[in-house]
Amino acid sequence: MPDGVSDLGRFAEPSLYILVSLSDGPKHGYAIMTDVEAISGSAMGPGTLYGALARLEGRGLIEALEPVDRRRPYRLTGLGEATVRAQLERLAGLTQTGLGRLHGTAK
Amino acid sequence: MTALVRLYPRAWRDRYEDEFLGVLAEAPPSFLDRIDILLGAMDARLHPEVPGDGRPNEHDVRRAPSGRLGSIAAIAGGLLWAVAGVILAVAPLDPSSGNKDSTLGVVLVLLGSLCTAAAVLATADVMPRNARGVRAMGLGIALGSVAILGGWPLLIIGIFAIWILTGLFAGLLALQGARLIGLALLVSTALVVGMNTEDPRALLTIPFGLAWILLGAGLAAGLRFTPTVSTGDA
Numbered sequence: 064m065p066d067g068v069s070d071l072g073r074f075a076e077p078s079l080y081i082l083v084s085l086s087d088g089p090k091h092g093y094a095i096m097t098d099v100e101a102i103s104g105s106a107m108g109p110g111t112l113y114g115a116l117a118r119l120e121g122r123g124l125i126e127a128l129e130p131v132d133r134r135r136p137y138r139l140t141g142l143g144e145a146t147v148r149a150q151l152e153r154l155a156g157l158t159q160t161g162l163g164r165l166h167g168t169a170k
Numbered sequence: 171m172t173a174l175v176r177l178y179p180r181a182w183r184d185r186y187e188d189e190f191l192g193v194l195a196e197a198p199p200s201f202l203d204r205i206d207i208l209l210g211a212m213d214a215r216l217h218p219e220v221p222g223d224g225r226p227n228e229h230d231v232r233r234a235p236s237g238r239l240g241s242i243a244a245i246a247g248g249l250l251w252a253v254a255g256v257i258l259a260v261a262p263l264d265p266s267s268g269n270k271d272s273t274l275g276v277v278l279v280l281l282g283s284l285c286t287a288a289a290v291l292a293t294a295d296v297m298p299r300n301a302r303g304v305r306a307m308g309l310g311i312a313l314g315s316v317a318i319l320g321g322w323p324l325l326i327i328g329i330f331a332i333w334i335l336t337g338l339f340a341g342l343l344a345l346q347g348a349r350l351i352g353l354a355l356l357v358s359t360a361l362v363v364g365m366n367t368e369d370p371r372a373l374l375t376i377p378f379g380l381a382w383i384l385l386g387a388g389l390a391a392g393l394r395f396t397p398t399v400s401t402g403d404a
Contacts, residue, residue, distance in 0.1 A: 091189070091192075091193075092189055092190070092192070092193040093192070093193045093196040093197060096193065096197065108199075108202065108203045108205075108206025108207070108210075109190065109193055109194060109197075109199060109203055109206060109207055109210070110203075110206040110207040110208070110209055110210020110211070110213075111206055111209075111210065112193070113186055113190055113210060114210050114213050114214065116186075117182070117185075117186070117214070130188070130189060132192070133188055133189055133191065133192025133195070134189065134192055135188075135189040
Protein backbone atom coordinates (compact mmCIF):
# COMPACT_ATOMS: atom_id res chain seq x y z
CA MET A 64 0.00 0.00 0.00
CA PRO A 65 1.58 3.28 -1.01
CA ASP A 66 2.54 5.62 1.80
CA GLY A 67 4.48 8.54 0.41
CA VAL A 68 4.14 11.32 2.99
CA SER A 69 4.55 9.92 6.51
CA ASP A 70 8.35 10.16 6.31
CA LEU A 71 8.31 13.86 5.38
CA GLY A 72 8.91 15.06 8.94
CA ARG A 73 7.32 18.43 9.63
CA PHE A 74 5.94 18.44 6.07
CA ALA A 75 3.99 15.17 6.52
CA GLU A 76 0.80 16.74 7.85
CA PRO A 77 0.78 19.74 5.46
CA SER A 78 1.43 17.33 2.59
CA LEU A 79 -1.57 15.22 3.52
CA TYR A 80 -3.76 18.33 3.69
CA ILE A 81 -2.52 19.40 0.26
CA LEU A 82 -3.27 15.95 -1.20
CA VAL A 83 -6.76 16.10 0.31
CA SER A 84 -7.22 19.62 -1.06
CA LEU A 85 -6.30 18.44 -4.58
CA SER A 86 -8.50 15.34 -4.40
CA ASP A 87 -11.48 17.20 -5.90
CA GLY A 88 -9.52 18.78 -8.73
CA PRO A 89 -6.51 20.96 -9.60
CA LYS A 90 -5.79 24.08 -7.57
CA HIS A 91 -3.10 26.75 -7.60
CA GLY A 92 -1.04 27.74 -4.58
CA TYR A 93 -3.30 30.41 -3.11
CA ALA A 94 -6.43 28.24 -3.60
CA ILE A 95 -4.67 25.36 -1.81
CA MET A 96 -3.78 27.67 1.09
CA THR A 97 -7.34 28.87 1.58
CA ASP A 98 -8.78 25.37 1.12
CA VAL A 99 -6.35 23.87 3.64
CA GLU A 100 -7.27 26.58 6.12
CA ALA A 101 -10.95 25.70 5.65
CA ILE A 102 -10.27 21.96 6.04
CA SER A 103 -7.87 22.10 8.98
CA GLY A 104 -8.97 25.27 10.74
CA SER A 105 -5.47 26.68 10.77
CA ALA A 106 -3.52 28.65 8.19
CA MET A 107 -0.62 27.13 6.27
CA GLY A 108 2.29 29.52 5.70
CA PRO A 109 3.60 30.05 2.18
CA GLY A 110 7.02 28.63 3.08
CA THR A 111 5.44 25.45 4.40
CA LEU A 112 3.11 25.23 1.40
CA TYR A 113 5.92 25.36 -1.13
CA GLY A 114 8.21 23.14 0.94
CA ALA A 115 5.48 20.49 0.86
CA LEU A 116 4.59 21.10 -2.81
CA ALA A 117 8.23 20.64 -3.84
CA ARG A 118 8.42 17.35 -1.94
CA LEU A 119 5.12 16.06 -3.30
CA GLU A 120 6.11 16.99 -6.83
CA GLY A 121 9.54 15.44 -6.37
CA ARG A 122 7.90 12.18 -5.28
CA GLY A 123 5.51 12.16 -8.21
CA LEU A 124 2.41 12.51 -6.03
CA ILE A 125 1.31 15.75 -7.69
CA GLU A 126 2.14 17.40 -11.00
CA ALA A 127 2.24 21.00 -12.10
CA LEU A 128 0.05 22.20 -14.93
CA GLU A 129 0.67 25.12 -17.28
CA PRO A 130 0.54 28.40 -15.37
CA VAL A 131 -2.10 31.01 -16.02
CA ASP A 132 -0.49 34.39 -15.30
CA ARG A 133 1.42 33.73 -12.08
CA ARG A 134 -0.94 31.00 -10.93
CA ARG A 135 0.29 27.47 -11.56
CA PRO A 136 -2.28 24.79 -10.79
CA TYR A 137 -1.30 21.41 -9.36
CA ARG A 138 -3.18 18.14 -9.64
CA LEU A 139 -2.91 14.68 -8.13
CA THR A 140 -1.11 12.00 -10.12
CA GLY A 141 -2.36 8.41 -10.07
CA LEU A 142 0.22 7.64 -7.41
CA GLY A 143 -0.89 10.68 -5.43
CA GLU A 144 -4.50 9.60 -5.54
CA ALA A 145 -3.61 6.08 -4.37
CA THR A 146 -1.43 7.56 -1.63
CA VAL A 147 -4.07 9.91 -0.24
CA ARG A 148 -6.69 7.17 -0.40
CA ALA A 149 -4.44 4.79 1.54
CA GLN A 150 -3.62 7.47 4.11
CA LEU A 151 -7.26 8.39 4.66
CA GLU A 152 -8.31 4.74 4.95
CA ARG A 153 -5.58 4.20 7.53
CA LEU A 154 -6.74 7.27 9.46
CA ALA A 155 -10.36 6.15 9.17
CA GLY A 156 -9.39 2.74 10.61
CA LEU A 157 -7.52 4.45 13.42
CA THR A 158 -10.48 6.75 14.11
CA GLN A 159 -12.91 3.82 14.16
CA THR A 160 -10.68 1.81 16.50
CA GLY A 161 -10.12 4.76 18.80
CA LEU A 162 -13.77 5.73 19.02
CA GLY A 163 -14.78 2.10 19.53
CA ARG A 164 -12.38 1.77 22.43
CA LEU A 165 -13.50 5.04 23.97
CA HIS A 166 -17.12 3.93 23.78
CA GLY A 167 -16.16 0.58 25.27
CA THR A 168 -14.37 2.32 28.14
CA ALA A 169 -17.34 4.61 28.73
CA LYS A 170 -19.62 1.62 29.19
CA MET B 171 9.29 40.66 0.06
CA THR B 172 11.50 39.72 -2.87
CA ALA B 173 14.46 40.04 -0.48
CA LEU B 174 13.05 37.15 1.55
CA VAL B 175 12.45 35.09 -1.57
CA ARG B 176 16.05 35.69 -2.61
CA LEU B 177 17.10 33.65 0.42
CA TYR B 178 15.90 30.56 -1.42
CA PRO B 179 18.48 28.71 -3.55
CA ARG B 180 18.72 29.68 -7.19
CA ALA B 181 17.43 26.33 -8.46
CA TRP B 182 14.36 26.64 -6.24
CA ARG B 183 13.72 30.19 -7.44
CA ASP B 184 14.07 29.17 -11.07
CA ARG B 185 11.24 26.71 -10.54
CA TYR B 186 8.92 28.34 -7.98
CA GLU B 187 9.70 32.05 -7.58
CA ASP B 188 7.14 33.42 -10.01
CA GLU B 189 4.14 31.51 -8.66
CA PHE B 190 5.39 31.96 -5.07
CA LEU B 191 5.41 35.75 -5.54
CA GLY B 192 1.96 35.40 -7.10
CA VAL B 193 0.69 33.71 -3.92
CA LEU B 194 2.27 36.41 -1.77
CA ALA B 195 0.63 39.09 -3.94
CA GLU B 196 -2.78 37.48 -3.33
CA ALA B 197 -2.23 37.04 0.41
CA PRO B 198 0.17 39.63 1.81
CA PRO B 199 2.24 37.74 4.39
CA SER B 200 1.89 38.36 8.11
CA PHE B 201 4.87 38.47 10.46
CA LEU B 202 4.44 34.73 11.13
CA ASP B 203 4.26 34.09 7.39
CA ARG B 204 7.56 35.90 6.95
CA ILE B 205 9.14 33.64 9.55
CA ASP B 206 7.60 30.68 7.76
CA ILE B 207 9.17 31.88 4.49
CA LEU B 208 12.53 32.28 6.23
CA LEU B 209 12.29 28.72 7.58
CA GLY B 210 11.21 27.55 4.14
CA ALA B 211 14.31 29.14 2.60
CA MET B 212 16.55 27.45 5.17
CA ASP B 213 14.81 24.15 4.51
CA ALA B 214 15.22 24.56 0.75
CA ARG B 215 18.93 25.16 1.21
CA LEU B 216 19.38 22.18 3.52
CA HIS B 217 17.10 19.80 1.61
CA PRO B 218 16.89 20.90 -2.02
CA GLU B 219 14.03 18.93 -3.58
CA VAL B 220 13.48 20.74 -6.83
CA PRO B 221 11.63 18.51 -9.29
CA GLY B 222 13.67 17.46 -12.29
CA ASP B 223 15.14 14.43 -13.92
CA GLY B 224 16.82 13.30 -10.73
CA ARG B 225 20.30 14.35 -11.83
CA PRO B 226 22.02 17.10 -9.87
CA ASN B 227 22.36 20.22 -12.00
CA GLU B 228 25.52 22.27 -12.28
CA HIS B 229 24.28 24.64 -9.61
CA ASP B 230 23.71 21.84 -7.09
CA VAL B 231 27.09 20.30 -7.85
CA ARG B 232 28.76 23.63 -7.19
CA ARG B 233 26.93 24.28 -3.95
CA ALA B 234 26.48 21.08 -2.02
CA PRO B 235 27.86 19.95 0.30
CA SER B 236 31.22 21.71 -0.04
CA GLY B 237 29.64 25.08 -0.84
CA ARG B 238 27.64 24.96 2.39
CA LEU B 239 30.65 23.85 4.42
CA GLY B 240 32.78 26.57 2.86
CA SER B 241 30.10 29.15 3.58
CA ILE B 242 29.79 28.19 7.25
CA ALA B 243 33.56 28.02 7.72
CA ALA B 244 34.14 31.39 6.01
CA ILE B 245 31.48 33.13 8.09
CA ALA B 246 32.70 31.55 11.34
CA GLY B 247 36.31 32.43 10.48
CA GLY B 248 35.38 35.99 9.58
CA LEU B 249 33.48 36.48 12.82
CA LEU B 250 36.37 35.08 14.86
CA TRP B 251 38.91 37.37 13.13
CA ALA B 252 36.70 40.43 13.66
CA VAL B 253 35.99 39.63 17.31
CA ALA B 254 39.68 38.89 17.88
CA GLY B 255 40.57 42.40 16.69
CA VAL B 256 38.13 44.02 19.10
CA ILE B 257 39.34 41.90 22.01
CA LEU B 258 42.98 42.65 21.20
CA ALA B 259 42.23 46.38 20.94
CA VAL B 260 40.51 46.57 24.34
CA ALA B 261 42.74 44.05 26.16
CA PRO B 262 44.09 45.43 29.45
CA LEU B 263 47.77 46.06 30.02
CA ASP B 264 49.64 43.44 32.02
CA PRO B 265 51.35 45.55 34.74
CA SER B 266 54.18 43.07 35.17
CA SER B 267 55.25 43.04 31.50
CA GLY B 268 53.88 46.39 30.37
CA ASN B 269 52.32 44.61 27.37
CA LYS B 270 48.69 43.83 26.64
CA ASP B 271 47.31 40.47 27.67
CA SER B 272 46.56 39.22 24.17
CA THR B 273 46.09 35.53 24.94
CA LEU B 274 42.36 35.40 24.19
CA GLY B 275 42.72 37.49 21.06
CA VAL B 276 45.51 35.29 19.72
CA VAL B 277 43.47 32.15 20.43
CA LEU B 278 40.57 33.65 18.46
CA VAL B 279 42.93 34.54 15.61
CA LEU B 280 44.15 30.94 15.61
CA LEU B 281 40.59 29.56 15.54
CA GLY B 282 39.51 32.08 12.92
CA SER B 283 42.48 31.20 10.80
CA LEU B 284 41.71 27.46 11.01
CA CYS B 285 38.12 28.20 9.97
CA THR B 286 39.25 30.24 6.99
CA ALA B 287 41.64 27.41 6.05
CA ALA B 288 38.65 25.05 6.11
CA ALA B 289 36.72 27.53 3.96
CA VAL B 290 39.53 27.62 1.38
CA LEU B 291 39.74 23.80 1.36
CA ALA B 292 35.96 23.51 0.87
CA THR B 293 35.97 26.18 -1.82
CA ALA B 294 38.47 24.08 -3.79
CA ASP B 295 35.62 21.68 -4.59
CA VAL B 296 33.66 24.41 -6.32
CA MET B 297 36.71 25.62 -8.24
CA PRO B 298 37.54 22.35 -10.02
CA ARG B 299 39.95 23.91 -12.52
CA ASN B 300 42.21 25.15 -9.71
CA ALA B 301 41.28 22.65 -7.02
CA ARG B 302 44.79 21.39 -6.35
CA GLY B 303 46.27 24.85 -6.03
CA VAL B 304 43.44 26.06 -3.81
CA ARG B 305 43.79 23.02 -1.55
CA ALA B 306 47.51 23.75 -1.20
CA MET B 307 46.62 27.31 -0.15
CA GLY B 308 44.13 25.97 2.39
CA LEU B 309 46.65 23.55 3.83
CA GLY B 310 49.25 26.32 3.96
CA ILE B 311 46.87 28.57 5.88
CA ALA B 312 46.12 25.70 8.29
CA LEU B 313 49.84 25.08 8.85
CA GLY B 314 50.44 28.80 9.30
CA SER B 315 47.68 28.84 11.91
CA VAL B 316 49.24 25.99 13.87
CA ALA B 317 52.62 27.73 13.67
CA ILE B 318 51.14 30.61 15.68
CA LEU B 319 51.28 28.28 18.69
CA GLY B 320 55.05 27.90 18.30
CA GLY B 321 55.92 31.38 19.58
CA TRP B 322 58.67 33.52 18.04
CA PRO B 323 59.81 33.27 15.26
CA LEU B 324 57.27 30.65 14.10
CA LEU B 325 54.43 32.98 15.05
CA ILE B 326 55.59 35.63 12.59
CA ILE B 327 56.31 33.07 9.86
CA GLY B 328 52.86 31.51 10.38
CA ILE B 329 50.95 34.77 10.37
CA PHE B 330 52.69 36.03 7.24
CA ALA B 331 52.07 32.65 5.55
CA ILE B 332 48.37 33.09 6.33
CA TRP B 333 48.28 36.57 4.84
CA ILE B 334 50.30 35.72 1.72
CA LEU B 335 48.25 32.61 0.97
CA THR B 336 45.01 34.45 1.66
CA GLY B 337 46.12 37.18 -0.73
CA LEU B 338 46.82 34.57 -3.43
CA PHE B 339 43.44 32.96 -2.80
CA ALA B 340 41.74 36.37 -2.98
CA GLY B 341 43.45 37.10 -6.28
CA LEU B 342 42.26 33.78 -7.67
CA LEU B 343 38.70 34.52 -6.54
CA ALA B 344 38.83 37.89 -8.31
CA LEU B 345 40.16 36.29 -11.49
CA GLN B 346 37.53 33.57 -11.47
CA GLY B 347 34.47 35.77 -11.55
CA ALA B 348 34.05 36.64 -7.86
CA ARG B 349 35.62 40.04 -8.51
CA LEU B 350 34.01 42.04 -5.70
CA ILE B 351 34.62 39.39 -3.03
CA GLY B 352 38.12 38.69 -4.29
CA LEU B 353 39.06 42.38 -4.27
CA ALA B 354 37.50 42.91 -0.82
CA LEU B 355 39.54 40.02 0.55
CA LEU B 356 42.68 41.21 -1.23
CA VAL B 357 42.44 44.80 0.04
CA SER B 358 41.54 43.70 3.58
CA THR B 359 44.49 41.27 3.55
CA ALA B 360 46.79 44.13 2.60
CA LEU B 361 45.34 46.16 5.47
CA VAL B 362 45.59 43.42 8.07
CA VAL B 363 49.33 43.13 7.46
CA GLY B 364 49.55 46.42 9.35
CA MET B 365 47.82 45.10 12.46
CA ASN B 366 49.49 45.35 15.84
CA THR B 367 48.18 43.60 18.93
CA GLU B 368 49.49 46.38 21.18
CA ASP B 369 47.49 49.31 19.77
CA PRO B 370 44.24 50.15 17.92
CA ARG B 371 45.70 48.77 14.70
CA ALA B 372 44.42 45.44 16.04
CA LEU B 373 41.08 46.61 14.66
CA LEU B 374 42.43 46.07 11.15
CA THR B 375 41.28 42.48 11.56
CA ILE B 376 37.67 43.71 11.27
CA PRO B 377 37.65 44.42 7.51
CA PHE B 378 39.57 41.17 7.04
CA GLY B 379 36.87 39.30 8.96
CA LEU B 380 34.09 41.09 7.07
CA ALA B 381 35.64 40.08 3.75
CA TRP B 382 35.55 36.41 4.81
CA ILE B 383 31.93 36.83 5.89
CA LEU B 384 31.22 38.32 2.45
CA LEU B 385 32.76 35.23 0.85
CA GLY B 386 30.67 33.00 3.13
CA ALA B 387 27.51 34.85 2.12
CA GLY B 388 28.49 34.56 -1.53
CA LEU B 389 29.01 30.80 -1.22
CA ALA B 390 25.66 30.48 0.58
CA ALA B 391 23.97 32.37 -2.26
CA GLY B 392 25.46 29.97 -4.85
CA LEU B 393 28.52 31.94 -5.93
CA ARG B 394 29.59 30.82 -9.40
CA PHE B 395 33.17 30.73 -10.60
CA THR B 396 34.23 31.23 -14.19
CA PRO B 397 37.57 29.52 -14.67
CA THR B 398 40.03 31.84 -16.38
CA VAL B 399 43.24 30.82 -14.68
CA SER B 400 44.79 27.39 -14.46
CA THR B 401 47.17 26.40 -11.69
CA GLY B 402 48.05 23.25 -13.54
CA ASP B 403 45.06 21.12 -12.66
CA ALA B 404 43.06 19.34 -15.32
